[in-house]
Amino acid sequence: MSLRYGMLGLIADRPSSGYDLLQRFKKSLANVWPATQSQIYTELTKLAAAGLLAVTDEGPRGRKEYSITEEGRAELRQWLAGALPRPPRNEMLLRVFFLGAIAPEQAREYMAALETRSEKSLAELLDLKAAVDWDDDDFSTYGRIAMEWGERYFAMNQEWARWALKEMAQRDNERGR
Amino acid sequence: MSLRYGMLGLIADRPSSGYDLLQRFKKSLANVWPATQSQIYTELTKLAAAGLLAVTDEGPRGRKEYSITEEGRAELRQWLAGALPRPPRNEMLLRVFFLGAIAPEQAREYMAALETRSEKSLAELLDLKAAVDWDDDDFSTYGRIAMEWGERYFAMNQEWARWALKEMAQRDNERGR
DNA sequence: CTTTTCATGTAACAAGTTACATGATTTG
DNA sequence: CAAATCATGTAACTTGTTACATGAAAAG
Numbered sequence: 001m002s003l004r005y006g007m008l009g010l011i012a013d014r015p016s017s018g019y020d021l022l023q024r025f026k027k028s029l030a031n032v033w034p035a036t037q038s039q040i041y042t043e044l045t046k047l048a049a050a051g052l053l054a055v056t057d058e059g060p061r062g063r064k065e066y067s068i069t070e071e072g073r074a075e076l077r078q079w080l081a082g083a084l085p086r087p088p089r090n091e092m093l094l095r096v097f098f099l100g101a102i103a104p105e106q107a108r109e110y111m112a113a114l115e116t117r118s119e120k121s122l123a124e125l126l127d128l129k130a131a132v133d134w135d136d137d138d139f140s141t142y143g144r145i146a147m148e149w150g151e152r153y154f155a156m157n158q159e160w161a162r163w164a165l166k167e168m169a170q171r172d173n174e175r176g177r
Numbered sequence: 178m179s180l181r182y183g184m185l186g187l188i189a190d191r192p193s194s195g196y197d198l199l200q201r202f203k204k205s206l207a208n209v210w211p212a213t214q215s216q217i218y219t220e221l222t223k224l225a226a227a228g229l230l231a232v233t234d235e236g237p238r239g240r241k242e243y244s245i246t247e248e249g250r251a252e253l254r255q256w257l258a259g260a261l262p263r264p265p266r267n268e269m270l271l272r273v274f275f276l277g278a279i280a281p282e283q284a285r286e287y288m289a290a291l292e293t294r295s296e297k298s299l300a301e302l303l304d305l306k307a308a309v310d311w312d313d314d315d316f317s318t319y320g321r322i323a324m325e326w327g328e329r330y331f332a333m334n335q336e337w338a339r340w341a342l343k344e345m346a347q348r349d350n351e352r353g354r
Numbered sequence: 355c356t357t358t359t360c361a362t363g364t365a366a367c368a369a370g371t372t373a374c375a376t377g378a379t380t381t382g
Numbered sequence: 383c384a385a386a387t388c389a390t391g392t393a394a395c396t397t398g399t400t401a402c403a404t405g406a407a408a409a410g
Contacts, residue, residue, distance in 0.1 A: 001369070002268045009275035019389050036371065041290055041391060061378045061389050073278070080279045083296045085268035091179045092262050095211045096323045098186035098313020101250070113261055136284045138277020141348060145341045146273045149334075156333045164322045171318060178397075196361050216398065218363060238361050239407045 002085075003024045004043055006033045006051065008068060013139050015056060015067040018044050025028035028143070031150065047072070096164075104172055109164065115161035179262075181220055183210045185229065185245060185253045190316050192233060192244040205320070208327065224249070229237050273341075281349050285342065292338035299331035 010016060011025050018041045025035045035052060047053040052072035056064035092114065095105070099107040129147055134140045187193060187201050195218045202212045219244060224230040229249035234242035245253070269291065276284040306324055311317045 002266070002271055003369080005275070006271055007277065009271075012275070012278055017389075019387095019393095022389095029271070029274070031264065032267050032274070034266065037390085038372080040368065041389095045391090059389095060305070063389060077279050080272055080275060080287070081283055084294060085272070087208065087269070088265040089179070090209050090265060091212065092264070093323050093326060094183055094186075094206070095181055095257055096319050096326070097206070097209070097263070097316070098182070098189070098253065098257060099319045101186065101189055102254050102333065105259055110257070117261060130272060141344075142273050142276045145344060146270050146338070149270060149273070149337050150407080152333050152337050156329050160326050160329050163325070167318075167322060194361075195363095196359095213399065214362090215364080215400080218361095222363090236361095240361060275401080347373095 002033060003039060004052075005076060005079045006035065007043060007047065008072055008079075009048050011053060011066055012068045012073060012076055015058075017063050017065050019063070020065075032146065038153065040111055104168070107128060109166060111161050111165050111168065115158055115165070118154045118158035118161060121152065122158065125154065126152050179210060180212055180216060181224060181229075182253060182256045183212065184217065184224065185249055185256075186232060188243055189245045189253055190249060192242050194236075194240050194242050196240070197242075209323065229260060281345070285345060288338050288342050288345065292304065292335055292342070295331045295335035295338060299328065299335065302327050 007021060010021060010029075011036070012095060013132075016024065020046075021040050022035070022037050025033070025040070029035070044053065048055065049072075050077055051069060053066040054069050055064045056067040059065065063084065082122065099110060125147065129151075132143075134144060183202070183206060184198060187198060187206075193201065195214075198217050198221075199212070199214050202210070202217070221230065225243065227231065227246070227248075228246060229252055230243040232241045233244040236242065242249075256260050272287065276287060302324065309320075311321060
């Protein structure tokens with residue numbers, strides 16, 4: 001359901017074709033709300049049929065550029081003002097619960113991989129942050145706020161994984177005695 | 178797909194009926210991997226048909242108790258040792274990107290609600306932590322590690338939301354001038 | 355004897371993924 | 383002219399949600 005709002009939000013910022021949207025999803029929303037090509041085109045048709053988007057230009061190779069309508073804007077605002085979304089399922093944590101089912105060494109590897117990935121993700125995010133040319137429009141402002149969340153999130157994960165590895169090592173030691 | 182492993186993991190720890198599983202999901206995995214009654218019973222049937230679980234006891238009111246089989250254990254281990262899961266979609270953050278589409282006051286309310294909820298979730302988690310009687314078995318050990326993640330996560334979210342509110346206020350002030 | 359809890363199951367729907375399928379235009 | 387990029391669309395499948403449907407046993 002959020003896909004449609006992601007699309008509405010991007011198009012509200014700037015009119016786009018399906019292809020444009022696909023690139024924009026990849027570039028700016030990949031880590032927040034991935035979308036596939038197939039999904040985007042299907043939803044585009046539905047949104048246009050519902051009157052939330054309208055084709056405002058056509059280009060070569062059948063390119064259709066969509067713009068948001070007033071109804072679309074209203075729908076977007078309603079979503080933004082709605083009840084807080086519930087936190088998503090977390091497969092990474094689910095696995096942690098069951099780490100007792102594998103050998104301690106393998107469990108350690110899992111946590112170590114999480115630590116490494118968090119570190120890498122953080123580095124990538126910082127690169128991206130440096131590469132983007134930040135405006136002072138709404139989209140940039142809130143984009144920076146979202147990015148700040150990512151930085152804090154990855155840093156937290158890294159620290160937690162490191163802490164967990166220590167806890168696990170300590171427990172293994174005590175057992176060894 | 179993870180549902181089945183969540184079920185396998187719980188049953189590996191202790192044989193359970195569908196009803197038991199439903200309670201256990203609610204009690205310990207609700208925030209990590211919610212599961213509905215309908216899903217659980219459907220999957221239980223499939224897992225038994227696939228030989229990953231077996232009915233090892235029957236009680237009153239048609240109660241069937243399932244235990245994990247060796248094949249089931251192997252399947253669980255394989256999942257645990259597999260590639261890292263990708264981070265989930267994040268609707269909460271997706272909304273942040275588009276906060277420019279509503280009035281500043283409403284955007285402020287959204288962030289304030291996030292802050293409040295994080296604080297509340299953290300408090301609830303700490304209550305739960307105090308209520309559980311922690312063993313030193315695997316399940317408790319990794320349960321505590323997962324809970325630690327929750328604590329850090331909610332704290333991080335609260336701090337971030339507070340920071341974002343300041344950023345937003347500052348920007349509004351600058352614009353007002 | 356009434357309500358709550360225990361207990362299981364099915365069906366319709368919504369959202370997301372993967373794979374298939376096609377073709378025009380631009381660039382080297 | 384060959385390859386890359388632009389551009390759109392459909393179908394089958396998987397996962398998850400909501401609602402429907404039923405009934406036995408325990409507790410007050």
